Amino acid sequence: MRAIFVDCTEELxxxxxxxxxxxxxxVTINKGSPTEHDLLRICSDAEVIFVEHTVMPKRVLDACPTLRAIIFMGTGAGTYIDLEDAARRDLAVYTVPGYGDRAVAEHxxxxxFSAARQVAKMDRDIRSGIWSPLGGLQIEGQKIAVLGLGxxxxxxxxxxxxxxxxxSAWNRSSRDHPAFVSSxxxxxxxxxxxxxxxxxxxETRGILDERRLRLPATGFILVNTARASLVDERSLVRMLTGGQIGHAALDVFPEEPLPKDNPYAVMPNVTLTAHAAYMTGAAYEELWLRTLKTYERIAAA
Structure with missing residues (x-):
């Protein structure tokens, strides 16, 4: 069996x-972010493809007659692979959950904390020659809504x-957790x-729409390390400007890398990281080990 890891990052x-x-x-490891032309060149005779962050176009899959399976090295495979198209091809798509739970939680x-204490804004100010100490929100005693209890x-x-x-932790299905609420x-x-x-x-796309974004306290902090499309972006931008959302701390975006003209880039009440929540050495090691276990199961089938 021949496998190709199409987009190994430098860190991994x-x-x-x-x-x-x-x-x-x-297993052959290809480092970097391949173009569609690169994918056509390196995947044509693969039986299994490992994907970490690259969208797999249908044209590439068309050119891979021996392909049996794709292992998406994460949980949001549908963002990078057309799952309905894969099913029509009888192409199995596997995910690798759980490897970075602690890493993402810590991020x-x-x-x-950065949003609550305006860390990023003070850092930017100091670097530009402005010394302006800023107050912030003390975390202890604050209500936090945790959406999703995986x-x-x-x-x-x-x-x-x-x-x-x-x-207050909500999940679509009931959870045996002391913080779980059903609504x-x-x-x-x-x-x-x-x-x-x-x-x-x-079911979850746009789950935080304008109505729900008005339910938290005025000036609340929104943190998103999951998927950008869970939040209605127009409402998010409007409420950041109007003050209903006091600060947004975002690791995920509708388009990545973030375009230069994206409004977040010039908003002082937004903290940005580059889809890096899962990126720790410990998480990367666990990701690789779990990916290989999945590959071994495919090879043994």
Missing amino acids: AEVIESRGLVVPNS TLALM GIGTCVADLCTALGMKV LDDALAGANIVTLHLSLNE
Whole structure:
């Protein structure tokens, strides 16, 4: 069986190499972000493709007659692969969940603290020659709405409880967690901070619409390390400008990399990171090990 990892990042490659992680002889690693032309060249005789961050166009799949499976190295495969088209081709698509729960949860807290204490704005000001100490929000005692109680959301809820926050955690299905509430609107009502940890599908797309964005406290902090399309973007931009949302701390965007003309880039009450929440050495190692386990199951089938 021949497999190709089409888009290994420099960070993951460094973890694989520095930690001496196994790379099977049947797996070829292509570093970087391939163009469609590159994909056509490197995937044509592959039986399994590993994908970390690259959209797989239908034209590429058309040119891969031996392809049996795609392993998407994460959970949001539908953003990068047309799952209905894959099903029509009888092409199996696997995901690799759970590898970065703690990493994403910690990044969520980093964004939350940065927004609460205006860290990024003060950093920008100081670098531009402005010395202007800014006050912020003390986290203890604040209500946080955690939307999604999978591995990441549960970790966030537990960490926020340990910080002394009032945690209301909503999930589409019932969860045996002390912070679980069955009503999304109740979780959002009066929240000082809202953080998203839902998968993106037709039921969750735009789940934070204008009505729901008005339920938290005026000036609340919104943190999104999940998927941009969970939030209605026009409402988000409008409410950042109008003050209903005091600060948005975002790791995910409708278009990545972020276009230069995106309004977030010039908003002082927005903190941005480059879809990096999962990027720690420990998470990368676990990602690779879980990916190989999935590959081994495919090879043995």
